[in-house]
Amino acid sequence: EIQSIDYKTGHRTVLLPGLINIAAFVPGLVTAGSRDFHTVTKASVAAGFTMIRVMPLGIEGSVTDARVLKIAQLGSRQGALCDYNFSVAATSTNAEQVSQVVADVGSLFIPFNHLSGNISKVAAVTSHFAAWPTDKTIITDAKTTDLASVLLLASLHSRKLHITCVTTADDIRLIALSKSKGLKVTCDVSVYSLFLSQEDYPQCHFLPTAQDQASLWEHMETIDAFSVGSLPYQLAIATKEAATPAVGIADSLPLLFTAVSEGRLTIDDVKMKLHDNPKAIFELHDQPASSIEVEFDRPYELQKSRVWSPFIGKIMRGTVQRVIFQDRTVCLDGEVMRDAGSGKDMSAHSVSLHSSAV
Amino acid sequence: EIQSIDYKTGHRTVLLPGLINIAAFVPGLVTAGSRDFHTVTKASVAAGFTMIRVMPLGIEGSVTDARVLKIAQLGSRQGALCDYNFSVAATSTNAEQVSQVVADVGSLFIPFNHLSGNISKVAAVTSHFAAWPTDKTIITDAKTTDLASVLLLASLHSRKLHITCVTTADDIRLIALSKSKGLKVTCDVSVYSLFLSQEDYPQCHFLPTAQDQASLWEHMETIDAFSVGSLPYQLAIATKEAATPAVGIADSLPLLFTAVSEGRLTIDDVKMKLHDNPKAIFELHDQPASSIEVEFDRPYELQKSRVWSPFIGKIMRGTVQRVIFQDRTVCLDGEVMRDAGSGKDMSAHSVSLHSSAV
Ligand SMILES: [Zn+2]
Ligand SMILES: [Zn+2]
Ligand SMILES: [Zn+2]
Ligand SMILES: [Zn+2]
Ligand SMILES: [Zn+2]
Ligand SMILES: [Zn+2]
Ligand SMILES: [Zn+2]
Ligand SMILES: [Zn+2]
Numbered sequence: 162e163i164q165s166i167d168y169k170t171g172h173r174t175v176l177l178p179g180l181i182n183i184a185a186f187v188p189g190l191v192t193a194g195s196r197d198f199h200t201v202t203k204a205s206v207a208a209g210f211t212m213i214r215v216m217p218l219g220i221e222g223s224v225t226d227a228r229v230l231k232i233a234q235l236g237s238r239q240g241a242l243c244d245y246n247f248s249v250a251a252t253s254t255n256a257e258q259v260s261q262v263v264a265d266v267g268s269l270f271i272p273f274n275h276l277s278g279n280i281s282k283v284a285a286v287t288s289h290f291a292a293w294p295t296d297k298t299i300i301t302d303a304k305t306t307d308l309a310s311v312l313l314l315a316s317l318h319s320r321k322l323h324i325t326c327v328t329t330a331d332d333i334r335l336i337a338l339s340k341s342k343g344l345k346v347t348c349d350v351s352v353y354s355l356f357l358s359q360e361d362y363p364q365c366h367f368l369p370t371a372q373d374q375a376s377l378w379e380h381m382e383t384i385d386a387f388s389v390g391s392l393p394y395q396l397a398i399a400t401k402e403a404a405t406p407a408v409g410i411a412d413s414l415p416l417l418f419t420a421v422s423e424g425r426l427t428i429d430d431v432k433m434k435l436h437d438n439p440k441a442i443f444e445l446h447d448q449p450a451s452s453i454e455v456e457f458d459r460p461y462e463l464q465k466s467r468v469w470s471p472f473i474g475k476i477m478r479g480t481v482q483r484v485i486f487q488d489r490t491v492c493l494d495g496e497v498m499r500d501a502g503s504g505k506d507m508s509a510h511s512v513s514l515h516s517s518a519v
Numbered sequence: 520e521i522q523s524i525d526y527k528t529g530h531r532t533v534l535l536p537g538l539i540n541i542a543a544f545v546p547g548l549v550t551a552g553s554r555d556f557h558t559v560t561k562a563s564v565a566a567g568f569t570m571i572r573v574m575p576l577g578i579e580g581s582v583t584d585a586r587v588l589k590i591a592q593l594g595s596r597q598g599a600l601c602d603y604n605f606s607v608a609a610t611s612t613n614a615e616q617v618s619q620v621v622a623d624v625g626s627l628f629i630p631f632n633h634l635s636g637n638i639s640k641v642a643a644v645t646s647h648f649a650a651w652p653t654d655k656t657i658i659t660d661a662k663t664t665d666l667a668s669v670l671l672l673a674s675l676h677s678r679k680l681h682i683t684c685v686t687t688a689d690d691i692r693l694i695a696l697s698k699s700k701g702l703k704v705t706c707d708v709s710v711y712s713l714f715l716s717q718e719d720y721p722q723c724h725f726l727p728t729a730q731d732q733a734s735l736w737e738h739m740e741t742i743d744a745f746s747v748g749s750l751p752y753q754l755a756i757a758t759k760e761a762a763t764p765a766v767g768i769a770d771s772l773p774l775l776f777t778a779v780s781e782g783r784l785t786i787d788d789v790k791m792k793l794h795d796n797p798k799a800i801f802e803l804h805d806q807p808a809s810s811i812e813v814e815f816d817r818p819y820e821l822q823k824s825r826v827w828s829p830f831i832g833k834i835m836r837g838t839v840q841r842v843i844f845q846d847r848t849v850c851l852d853g854e855v856m857r858d859a860g861s862g863k864d865m866s867a868h869s870v871s872l873h874s875s876a877v
Contacts, residue, residue: 282663306668307664307668308668309668309672310667310668312671313670317697339675
């Protein structure tokens with residue numbers, strides 16, 4: 162990272178590589194004709210994310226087989242403004258269908274709370290662990306007992322496992338303990354979970370409690386990655402605000418750099434958890450032609466825009482000033498250029514593939 | 520074991536040590552004034568069990584603290600005809616109370632399906648793992664996801680864990696895999712689960728399915744112990760038969776030796792799983808003054824008695840002929856002697872205690 166200080170205004174600027182959102186939620190992912198994919202990639206690149214990993218869970222269904230993946234791929238033809246990477250979702254019965262799309266997706270997502278029925282959960286997860294290639298990551302949103310269960314299975318089958326959207330003290334402690342015992346587990350926390358809690362929204366049980374949130378901050382060394390996730394979208398619905406596809410994306414860097422400005426995070430935390438670690442965990446290509454410029458320390462009040470945010474009216478201390486993608490400035494002060502360039506589907510690419518085949 | 524064959528009648532007799540039922544269900548355990556304890560120990564000794572480990576779960580509540588343990592101990596003063604051993608049951612909140620009775624019980628039972636609420640299950644189990652002394656066994660009846668979860672916690676905390684009343688193919692496979700990966704886990708299967716299935720009683724989901732049962736038999740080497748458990752009692756209730764405290768106990772040896780007679784089990788299987796392994800898992804005293812004589816191969820039809828059995832009218836090929844307890848014959852051909860002797864509470868004794876203190 163290259164950091165500079167503007168001695169006239171007193172604020173700092175930092176140059177970072179293009180960032181990676183490892184949990185991008187596209188509501189209309191499996192809805193034919195939806196433009197949500199375009200909207201999400203546009204908001205992403207404007208927010209400093211030059212690569213997104215698309216969650217395989219849409220509002221109308223999940224990417225569980227080749228037919229649905231096709232719909233998601235067609236959606237991406239509406240125009241992607243950053244690189245992207247699909248995943249496939251596990252169900253109790255689709256281990257066979259999943260094996261037919263392995264080459265076209267970057268990872269397997271086990272939505273532990275959505276698997277139909279409880280009876281054969283362990284067996285279903287086991288069959289996915291057995292079928293899924295060892296060089297591709299497995300992600301899960303399992304919590305509490307389910308989390309412990311899937312951690313055991315990963316351990317017994319010697320599989321790497323990534324836990325997405327950790328929200329509770331119990332879960333982050335269990336992950337910390339598992340790591341300390343040598344389990345190959347990584348995790349991410351939604352940016353919103355670090356800055357909003359049930360103290361702000363008592364009815365939103367998907368948010369951490371205030372104590373949970375404190376525990377997440379205490380375990381910052383255990384958190385491998387930050388993500389956007391579907392939590393902002395859930396919050397918009399729960400608070401009856403406009404749940405648009407871009408909700409939450411633009412808030413990420415301003416929130417994190419406000420924390421940097423306040424000394425609660427380091428620039429390196431942000432770079433590690435939004436670039437280095439995501440790249441390593443998911444064996445993603447580097448994007449050498451991508452970089453971003455972030456200005457921070459300077460306070461400003463977050464203004465209302467077309468995308469709802471729970472932080473409107475709050476004082477922020479970070480902005481993404483410039484985004485360079487494919488060696489061109491595609492975004493300046495939040496404005497996306499008309500000829501912004503075109504992102505590629507990187508699902509089928511993996512670093513290990515290159516090192517062996519190319 | 521000493522085996523002999525009666526060449527006149529063609530049946531065999533075997534001398535075994537006094538057997539151990541590691542899951543004795545006493546319905547009135549926590550009910551003041553109940554004579555169930557007397558009834559269960561009497562039926563046990565008549566059936567060849569000279570030692571029982573009492574499940575801490577009664578019909579009206581569980582042994583969760585010193586006060587309730589006192590009730591159970593008073594119940595045992597009604598007269599115990601075999602040695603016995605109490606346990607304490609974990610709840611979401613009683614780790615503190617449990618620590619006050621550690622010295623008076625042989626093990627901690629985590630009734631995973633009875634812990635109140637799901638939210639803090641992992642945390643509750645973790646707090647029990649942290650508080651319970653490492654030299655005393657932890658037992659659980661966890662199944663499916665809960666089983667995987669508690670196995671992980673046992674593994675992370677390097678604790679021995681005994682799984683009681685395994686009934687499904689998934690669970691026995693998970694235990695087999697966990698054992699093969701070095702986890703310190705043991706398990707028992709209720710004798711009824713080996714001989715009755717949902718094919719016999721479609722409404723009884725606590726019984727294994729026919730496929731589950733086949734899997735249990737296939738994994739005989741994974742099964743460390745047989746037990747009586749509460750399954751016979753549950754079956755009596757589900758079939759609207761008389762659910763008496765002794766139900767199921769007398770059937771155990773006849774069923775198992777019928778299987779020996781048919782070549783499905785060996786005498787050593789029975790001795791290992793009803794004596795050697797239970798003694799090792801729970802670090803129980805040996806009972807050198809106890810032994811039993813079992814006759815098998817001779818077919819007979821199981822007759823109706825005061826205690827209901829689902830096997831009445833079935834052909835059996837094994838009977839407990841003589842039980843010696845405290846160096847005296849206390850039972851002959853199923854008849855308990857008037858001066859049968861008196862069992863002792865062995866809860867506070869452990870082999871490791873003796874090897875260090877005596
Ligand atoms: Zn557009
Ligand atoms: Zn910690
Ligand atoms: Zn990079
Ligand atoms: Zn490539
Ligand atoms: Zn009596
Ligand atoms: Zn096996
Ligand atoms: Zn013995
Ligand atoms: Zn002793």
